[in-house]
Amino acid sequence: MKLQLFPIVLCLLVATLFSCSRSEEKSETTQPSPAEIPVITIMTHDSFSVSKGVFEQFEKKLQAKLVIYQSGDAGEALNKAILAKNNPLADIFYGVDSTFLSRALKADMFIPYTPQHLDTVDKSLQLDPENRLVPVDFGDVCLNYDIEWFKEHNLLPPTRLEDLIKPEYLGLTVVQNPATSSPGLAFLLATISRFGEDGYLDYWQKLKANKVEITNGWKDAYWGKFTAASEGDRPIVVSYASSPAAEVFYSETKLSKAPTAVVLENNSAFRQIEFAGILKGTAKLELAKKAMDFILSAEFQEDIPLQMFVFPANSTAALPLVFQEHAQRAESPAFLDPQLIDAKREIWLREWIERML
Amino acid sequence: MDRKNAVVIKKRIFHPYAVVGLIPAIFFLLFYFYPLSGILVKSFSLEGGRNLSFLDQVFGSPRMMKVIWFTFWQAGISTLLTLICAFPCAFVLSRYTFRGKRTIRILASIPFVLPAVVVAAAFQACFGDKPFFFGITIDQPLVLILLAHVFYNFSVMLRILTGFWSSLQGRISEAAMVLGASPAKVFLTVTLPLLKPAIFAASALVFIFCFSSFGIILILGGSSYSTIEAEIYRQAAHLFNLPLASFLSLIQITFTFLLMWGYTSFTRRTARFSPDTEQIHLKPPVHLGEKLLIAGVVLFIFCLCVVPLLALVAASLTHAGKLTLVFYQALFVNTTGSIFYIPPFYAIKNSLLFAVVSLLIALTTGICAALFIRFCDRKFSSRWSNFFDPIFMLPLSTSAVTLGFGIIITLDKPPLNLRTSIFLIPIAHALVGFPFVVRALLPALRAIPEQFSEAASMLGASPLAVFKAIDLPLMAKALVAGAIFAFTISLGEFGATIFTSRPETPTIPVAIYRFLSHPGAMNYGQAMAISTILMLVTAAGFVAIEHFRKESTEGF
Numbered sequence: 016m017k018l019q020l021f022p023i024v025l026c027l028l029v030a031t032l033f034s035c036s037r038s039e040e041k042s043e044t045t046q047p048s049p050a051e052i053p054v055i056t057i058m059t060h061d062s063f064s065v066s067k068g069v070f071e072q073f074e075k076k077l078q079a080k081l082v083i084y085q086s087g088d089a090g091e092a093l094n095k096a097i098l099a100k101n102n103p104l105a106d107i108f109y110g111v112d113s114t115f116l117s118r119a120l121k122a123d124m125f126i127p128y129t130p131q132h133l134d135t136v137d138k139s140l141q142l143d144p145e146n147r148l149v150p151v152d153f154g155d156v157c158l159n160y161d162i163e164w165f166k167e168h169n170l171l172p173p174t175r176l177e178d179l180i181k182p183e184y185l186g187l188t189v190v191q192n193p194a195t196s197s198p199g200l201a202f203l204l205a206t207i208s209r210f211g212e213d214g215y216l217d218y219w220q221k222l223k224a225n226k227v228e229i230t231n232g233w234k235d236a237y238w239g240k241f242t243a244a245s246e247g248d249r250p251i252v253v254s255y256a257s258s259p260a261a262e263v264f265y266s267e268t269k270l271s272k273a274p275t276a277v278v279l280e281n282n283s284a285f286r287q288i289e290f291a292g293i294l295k296g297t298a299k300l301e302l303a304k305k306a307m308d309f310i311l312s313a314e315f316q317e318d319i320p321l322q323m324f325v326f327p328a329n330s331t332a333a334l335p336l337v338f339q340e341h342a343q344r345a346e347s348p349a350f351l352d353p354q355l356i357d358a359k360r361e362i363w364l365r366e367w368i369e370r371m372l
Numbered sequence: 373m374d375r376k377n378a379v380v381i382k383k384r385i386f387h388p389y390a391v392v393g394l395i396p397a398i399f400f401l402l403f404y405f406y407p408l409s410g411i412l413v414k415s416f417s418l419e420g421g422r423n424l425s426f427l428d429q430v431f432g433s434p435r436m437m438k439v440i441w442f443t444f445w446q447a448g449i450s451t452l453l454t455l456i457c458a459f460p461c462a463f464v465l466s467r468y469t470f471r472g473k474r475t476i477r478i479l480a481s482i483p484f485v486l487p488a489v490v491v492a493a494a495f496q497a498c499f500g501d502k503p504f505f506f507g508i509t510i511d512q513p514l515v516l517i518l519l520a521h522v523f524y525n526f527s528v529m530l531r532i533l534t535g536f537w538s539s540l541q542g543r544i545s546e547a548a549m550v551l552g553a554s555p556a557k558v559f560l561t562v563t564l565p566l567l568k569p570a571i572f573a574a575s576a577l578v579f580i581f582c583f584s585s586f587g588i589i590l591i592l593g594g595s596s597y598s599t600i601e602a603e604i605y606r607q608a609a610h611l612f613n614l615p616l617a618s619f620l621s622l623i624q625i626t627f628t629f630l631l632m633w634g635y636t637s638f639t640r641r642t643a644r645f646s647p648d649t650e651q652i653h654l655k656p657p658v659h660l661g662e663k664l665l666i667a668g669v670v671l672f673i674f675c676l677c678v679v680p681l682l683a684l685v686a687a688s689l690t691h692a693g694k695l696t697l698v699f700y701q702a703l704f705v706n707t708t709g710s711i712f713y714i715p716p717f718y719a720i721k722n723s724l725l726f727a728v729v730s731l732l733i734a735l736t737t738g739i740c741a742a743l744f745i746r747f748c749d750r751k752f753s754s755r756w757s758n759f760f761d762p763i764f765m766l767p768l769s770t771s772a773v774t775l776g777f778g779i780i781i782t783l784d785k786p787p788l789n790l791r792t793s794i795f796l797i798p799i800a801h802a803l804v805g806f807p808f809v810v811r812a813l814l815p816a817l818r819a820i821p822e823q824f825s826e827a828a829s830m831l832g833a834s835p836l837a838v839f840k841a842i843d844l845p846l847m848a849k850a851l852v853a854g855a856i857f858a859f860t861i862s863l864g865e866f867g868a869t870i871f872t873s874r875p876e877t878p879t880i881p882v883a884i885y886r887f888l889s890h891p892g893a894m895n896y897g898q899a900m901a902i903s904t905i906l907m908l909v910t911a912a913g914f915v916a917i918e919h920f921r922k923e924s925t926e927g928f
């Protein structure tokens with residue numbers, strides 16, 4: 016009886032071995048087999064979004080299949096790309112944040128390329144003279160608040176960072192972890208710019224005492240905790256100055272006025288620029304170059320505002336009406352010397368984590 | 373005479389079973405020791421003038437010390453709570469026989485085989501934002517973590533205690549009773565001291581599991597609770613502080629090795645008692661009190677082990693208060709707005725493919741290792757097998773996150789670049805599953821009388837023929853059990869996979885984690901749906917193992 020089991024088991028094993036090796040062969044051959052249609056891969060963060068029409072346009076223009084890998088929050092996605100730089104996960108990386116720019120450039124993983132339309136981009140946004148990474152969009156990170164909530168609770172909305180540590184603002188704010196989220200890091204830098212290297216930890220300590228909530232990413236904070244955008248209980252959130260435009264755009268009823276407002280006064284906003292570049296080791300350099308051209312073209316750039324709710328880098332790209340009316344740009348964003356950021360970023364992050372988590 | 377013996381031994385050194393030992397040895401060298409050495413090098417490399425500043429980053433940092441302290445603290449409390457829950461249940465299960473006992477035992481064991489991400493998802497469904505359990509929400513991530521750990525490890529504790537305790541019932545305590553000792557006195561002076569090694573062994577094992585718990589901490593702990601294991605991931609993936617991550621891995625390895633060493637010395641002591649496993653002392657409940665006791669234990673096990681899983685299934689089937697399959701359907705749909713840009717269904721396909729490959733790797737290396745250890749047993753003194761046996765258990769005591777981290781920092785460049793290979797994940801999974809395969813096979817192999825193979829060789833059978841005709845059929849059942857172990861472990865593996873998986877090949881646990889870490893009812897629901905699928909597959913695998921396993925062979 017037991018002896019009869021043996022051939023059965025063996026057959027099963029052999030069968031699985033064969034079927035599995037065959038399926039692998041298949042999967043290996045299926046990848047290059049539609050070689051007529053090449054695949055171009057863009058690695059990016061979880062907040063990346065593109066409309067269906069432009070996505071198809073993208074594929075049509077390149078005569079290629081477009082694959083997008085969202086690999087976590089901005090910091091996480093970049094780290095994954097760096098960890099895999101010997102065997103790049105994609106052809107293009109979209110979404111290196113200006114605050115992480117030096118880390119990305121130091122990893123020596125991008126190929127210099129000057130795409131078409133780069134001349135339409137404001138010089139102040141171009142931070143890499145070699146164009147290994149080129150600016151694709153930008154936004155001002157600042158506090159957003161729920162107008163209705165403050166009216167209902169008879170409370171004055173915040174106008175400056177200092178307001179958040181007032182006792183009446185207990186438990187009202189949600190921010191992102193700067194170690195994982197790029198608006199989170201931008202906000203941390205805003206506080207450093209505002210309170211100085213000696214004072215910012217004090218401020219955060221007080222924020223903590225005032226029961227600030229910390230999420231890992233922007234999405235969790237905005238779509239998960241913010242009263243104006245979710246069932247959450249936080250009427251103040253760190254987001255973009257263009258977010259109110261999104262609220263108007265996505266509201267089910269026609270709104271003439273945004274339900275949320277932003278705090279831009281008193282240098283409380285921080286400008287964040289996002290970059291894209293071609294990853295070293297790509298097997299499809301020509302295609303990747305074409306893709307970079309398309310990313311900076313008006314067609315793609317005009318899609319950005321309503322998809323990711325930041326401003327296009329291409330200054331000739333027409334802004335949608337709702338953006339013109341409801342999205343704001345900080346007149347004088349908080350400023351920190353990029354070289355200072357580069358030198359101190361890790362230390363600031365470590366100190367922040369030490370105190371806050 | 374001596375010379376003759378020497379010749380015989382020399383001949384046997386080149387016995388095929390000795391050569392077979394090379395396969396797991398090479399496998400270990402390449403995929404276990406090489407990555408770990410990479411961690412060692414990385415943590416002591418003087419990269420970017422950081423020289424040894426990581427020591428300061430760990431020991432000079434109050435937060436890091438808090439993380440290390442919390443790792444021990446939560447593991448200790450979790451172990452204690454598990455012991456408190458399991459002890460009375462073990463008493464009842466080891467003493468009484470009643471209808472449905474087998475079912476209850478299997479139900480109580482299911483949590484242990486479930487992937488950590490599924491457990492985390494189940495507890496989120498049970499007590500999280502939208503609770504399914506009588507509307508109780510637990511805001512405290514700490515309570516959720518402890519509860520999930522108790523749920524997860526209850527079965528290990530119960531299994532070990534029950535197995536040992538049921539063999540204690542009877543003779544000795546009866547003798548004490550006859551001599552006039554009260555039940556309390558019997559318990560305190562006879563049962564408890566005899567039970568102590570089993571309690572320590574079980575507690576040590578549970579402590580190790582909680583100590584290196586990763587998925588549960590990462591998902592339920594939020595950003596404020598972190599253990600060494602979770603911190604390795606955060607430092608590497610979020611902060612990109614690789615030297616610090618490596619150093620934390622070293623700390624983690626050191627502690628888990630020490631704990632594992634403690635565990636094995638405890639089990640050796642339990643083995644020394646080697647109580648007879650006859651279970652003739654089980655009796656049916658007679659008094660009302662006994663019946664109530666059993667009913668209470670059954671109810672408790674049901675609440676602890678089954679309710680969270682039911683909550684998970686319920687959460688996967690309801691949307692806005694209505695019964696629906698929408699989350700399951702969504703798993704097969706490809707929307708550009710989704711997190712993956714490929715249908716999550718592909719994660720299921722990937723996981724199955726990886727599981728089959730890793731099963732094959734783990735079985736091949738596992739069979740070779742088991743044959744080799746038995747060969748050492750028989751041809752040399754047991755010292756050799758006592759040396760190799762724990763080495764082959766090493767992956768069990770190495771945290772999966774450490775393994776995954778080591779693999780991505782060493783196997784991504786020549787001489788061995790497997791970063792783009794489809795085999796990288798199965799190899800990592802096979803490493804984790806390998807000890808379980810060896811554990812399943814070894815007792816069966818050792819139980820085969822040596823005379824069988826000797827007789828066969830004498831009659832002229834080649835070693836391969838002996839293996840095919842005798843060993844393989846006799847260990848077939850154990851082989852199937854080991855295979856299912858390797859398969860389900862691969863399906864649920866998270867710690868090593870989150871490092872090694874590439875975006876184009878997410879596995880089920882990675883998909884669950886990604887869904888859970890994004891807001892929105894749709895993501896939440898899909899996490900619940902895919903968790904339910906994974907739970908059903910692993911639970912079915914476990915029931916199959918139970919079916920193939922000979923009654924009460926190994927601890928787990």
